[in-house]
Amino acid sequence: MSGLREQRHQYRQGFFASERIFVLMSNDNLKVKAAPSLGDYWAALKRRRWYFLIPFLLVLYISLMLAYGLPPLYRSQATILIERQEIPANLVETTVTGFVQERIEALKQRLMSHERLWEIAEKLNLYPEERAQGNRQKVVKLMRDNIYVEMVDVKASEAGSSRPGYATIAFTVAFENSSPETAQIVASELAELYMSENRRQRSEQAAEVTEFLEQEAERLAKEMEESEKKLAEFKKKHVGATPELANLNLRLMEQTENKIQRLDDRIRALEERKRSLEGQLAITSPHKDVYTEQGTRVLSTGERLSTLTSEYLRLSAIYAQTHPDVVKLRREIASLESQTGMNSGASSLVAKLSRLREELAKARERYTPEHPDVIKLQESVARLERELRNISIDRSATVIPAPVKPDNPAYISLQTQYDSVMADIAADHATRRKLEQKLAKYEARMASIPAVERDFMALxxxxxxxxxxxxEVKDKLLEAKMAEQLEAGGQSERFTLIERPYVPSTPEKPNRLGIALLGSMLAFVTGLGGVAVKEYGDHAVHGSKGVLSISHAPPLANIPYIENSYDVSLRKRRRLRSVAIASFALLLGVASFVALYIYRQQV
Structure with a gap:
């Protein structure tokens, strides 16, 4: 008996599988059975019709209630065109940058903030029940769910590019509500808010850019003034030593050197003139010559002193130092020096020369001429003699100040020229010292230029x-002010309402026909599922195929089911029950639709 149940179970498993070969197990061998035919499916559907109809009608009823029971939502939509800047960008460039999509999204986030949506809801009296309850969060959520902003893109390609792209030329703002009038009013309000907010935001952004550039220009002006002040102080501190004056200093150095060279040439010429005048003065008497009665010119004191010195040298070489003539000359020389006031040192040299000659005479008596002491004394005597001769020559060439004013015209003229030459020489020397100081200053400047140049270049x-x-900031500020005027004049990029929101006549949602069709398909599939589940769980034998599947042999005869009176009455009762259920379902559906219609009319 358990074997028969197992075989019937295997048969039921293979009954609803299409295009499949079934292997039926028996105690002895294996049998191969073909898949069920379309008639078998139809027979099963007829046999399980209630398992099909009840789920089908239930799902269909629910889907129809959803399709026609959901409240209608009307959508009112405004189209806003994005107009480009009228003035070419190469003439006046706006300071409002960024992609159009980014700016529209930024506007959307601003307008869909909690506070702005609540203000719109209160202004237009939206969702009164929720606002009466003070449920701000729900009101804002409902508005956000019912606001739609979509871009209108067209195919476009950039200049110089072959790749096609997309450009946003407009966008739409829509609002959904159960009331078409409310949808139109809110959509109009949103469109106006988008345009006004865009104008305000662009104007504020342009003004902010201008204000920022003004502050930056003021800051940079102070920074420039500070740098200019530091540079001026540096130039004042290192006046003449800055790199920009290097060529000037070099030219000044060359000019100063040339001046010094010319001045040196002039001084040399004046020195030569001075020596010439000194020679002429030396041979010119400051006074007119005085002659004796015999016609002999009277010597001056200086001339007589020079003559006595020369005579002393001659006699001292001949006579001893104690010789009366030598002693006399020595006394006269000392007397003349004291009278003239010319302390030339001749008397001391004469005394020293006398002493050395005495020592030399004694040394010659004691030593040979090659002795070092003799040679040394000879050299000393020779040196003193040269000095005395030089003193004699110098005295003769020296202008001896006369106790009285010179009266010789030639001497006076030479003396005047001499004084002028001496004054010129002194003035030229003073000028040369000043030029040397300037040259040293210029050289110091040139030497300090490399060190100064580093700091000067940094400043x-x-x-x-x-x-x-x-x-640069001033130029940008000018452009920003022009851009601000462009925004204020409405000549920049702007939003233009090209399609105003209208009052919709048909609801946008829900798609009643689509929901009904989808519900019908779902109801049909649900009914088939109920039949399949019931048939899969039924282990009864139906028809000759069922007998063949478990007996492995065709039946000898096929005796149909013979109904009795009980079966007939049972069938009638089932039919009446089916009619009653169908009538109830129909009445329920009609009542539901009537109630739904009344509810929608009230709403």
């Missing part, structure tokens, strides 16, 4: 950078 670079930045 100059800072000043130039500050000036360049300031000029």
């Amino acid at each position: 100059t670079r800072d000043y130039d950078n500050a000036k360049k930045k300031y000029q």
